[in-house]
Amino acid sequence: MSPTDPNEAVNHPAHYGGDTTYEAIKVIEAWGLGFTLGNAVKYICRAGAKGRRIEDLRKAAWYLQHEIERLEAGQVAACDNCGWVGGIAKVVDGKCPANCTLPLRYCAGVS
Incomplete structure (x- = not known):
């Protein structure tokens, strides 16, 4: 172009x-x-x-x-492996919804 x-x-x-x-x-x-x-x-x-x-x-x-x-406000969790970031409500058993193997990091000290 x-x-x-x-x-x-x-x-x-x-x-x-x-x-x-x-x-x-x-x-x-x-x-x-x-x-x-x-x-x-x-x-x-x-x-x-x-x-x-x-x-x-x-x-x-x-x-x-x-x-x-x-x-x-503690509304966000993040995956350091794949970069997924989303609401804590989407997290089940502390695992990344994108099926990564690493545990999620919770923002604002939420664990």
Whole structure:
């Protein structure tokens, strides 16, 4: 695709890194960040590229704060093996719902 291709703005927008190894969606998926942390990274990656830099950074901070509040409330468990992150309600017998062999790490000291 050329830079003037209208699909480029949809498939690999320049403000998210374009079609490179470091394109925001590729990093978010490779690191298994999930929705809230993924959005924080997305807004940091594009900060200033579509408008006011401070607005994008405030949005990133909002998503980070939201994730911190979820962790502090003990609502989240995480698998260090596969990257699964989810609500404690989905956990049965302390095992990862993605069928990993490692025990889950519970956030906010919940065990």
